[in-house]
Amino acid sequence: MKLVPIFAAALLAPLFAGIVNQTKAFFAGRRGPGLFRLYFELAKLMRKSCPRSATSTWIFDIAPAVSLAATLVATAMFPWGPGPGAFAPACAAVFFYLMATGRFFTVLGALDTGSAFEGMGASREMQFSALVEPALFVILGFLALLTGSSSLGGMLGGYDPSDWTHHSVSLVLAGVAFFTILLCESSRVPFDDPETHLELTMVHEAMVLDNAGPDLAFILYGAALRTMLLAAFLVAMLLPELDGGEWTRTGAIFGGVALVALAVGVIESIMARMRFTKTPQVLMATLMTSVLATLLFALFR
Template identity: 40%
Template sequence: MNWLFALYFVLNTAVAVALAPLLMGVVKKVKAWAQGRRGQPLLQPYYNLAKLLRKETVVSSNASWVTRATPYLSISVLIVATLSVPLLFLPGKTSAFGNVILFFYLLALANFFMALTGLDGGSTFGGMGSSREMSLSAILEPLVLLTFLTLAFVFKTFDIFGIVGTTSQAGIFSVDPVLILLGAAFFVIIVAETARLPVDNPETHLELTMVHEAMVLEHSGKHLALMETAHAIKQLLLMALFINIFLPFGFATQPTAASVALSLLSFLAKSIILAAAIGLFESSVAKLRLYRVPGFYAVGTFLVVLTIILEVFR
């Protein structure tokens, strides 16, 4: 562990944790505008978290230690996962981070325990949420990994640092035009993984539609604050992957103070634009019936398979 990595550790984690709620707020604000409302203040997610930390934490009497441990586990897992996604600059070679499989399986670890807490309270809603979440995330998994398999065909590496290292040297889309197709597929992944319309509805607490919200229904107080922060960080990380692979301009190629500052500014601008795009996308589609969701994933899978065929037979 050298100084550069220590700096990377601190900056990357700090930026991820600090910006994650803001991007949640941006999506909400854009959705409100699209619906003709003024919407909540941009910083409302921060106020919510502060409020939740002061509130009482109620735990079901049926719940085991899994419910008590999962919020802390989720936030730890997401913070460790943050290290695999360079937000501002690359820390050089590390033996532990940057592996695509490790990154997505860390997310799966958080998901696994979150689904367990859904069953822990012994309520109907929680179980329903876990069941739907595990089913949907299982059929999403091939799409996620196929996208990175295709990226491995393009970049000849499956290491996130390696991919970002290549893209950040190049200009916009100068690496390979097939990345446009992959970018569209990756957008499907972001929408699905962050529990947004048309896969899931983040605004509702209605048993017909909810998936993610049903799982965290039994959490309250600081536990809920931790779960929501973890969820926000997950969204930020996926968006950062999208930005750094498909829109890499502005990413610091050297870890100097000036370029890192520029990198931060460009990341901030790009992530806010992407969050706004997600908000607009959400406003333009309706919630799909649960059994129609695989069809939505199929759209993404189609794009990826098309790209693979282009790559394999070129």
């Protein structure tokens, strides 16, 4: 039964992208491409061939597969239900370092083409991710403090509901910080713009300019799944222990993920992308927010 939510997550990931895009279309007064657009897109890409640059090497060949595999294993590790996910009792560091492995190879794949645009995207991706890490791990430390557990399943398995009333400020601050990290790690506005790849905004989209066919399908699907996984992480860390049957928590996580998708769409509609040089400042502010959340929690415990 534990496998059901994992497969559901893997199947529903393209829908997450659909919700974001449909929200954006609503705000722009367009009809939008429909919720299921990415499914058709993936099916089309799977039938195409994958031409490959003569400059590239085996790294370019395996980079999309490595990136997707890392996200898939992380999905399996995620505690979708009340109990822990696969490979319990996993440390939260394994979860995020797997994603880092995916990023390492995506960046190398981009550098493998020898293209200036892709090099630019790769350089920026590494800059953002290096600055995100401290904030992310401070939040994880906060979760360890909140739940009294240092495994991934324990950290996301829900905290004592009375903490919500005592520590709501800390929880909201941590939630805001993690939401900012989600936007940055999944290359959304205001850090990156998933709709352009040939402007000076480009980060993630620029890295995959030379990928086509099934490779591109792996990348698009992996990106959707990663965003959804981070959204699920945000929901699970904010959810207290729930009463009710076995599926209550799973249902709540999936419902929350849909709300996060709406929020991402709204932010993308009402905000412009930030200037590139402002990004480090925002990420520093995120680190400070997560430190503040921890301090407030520790002071009022």
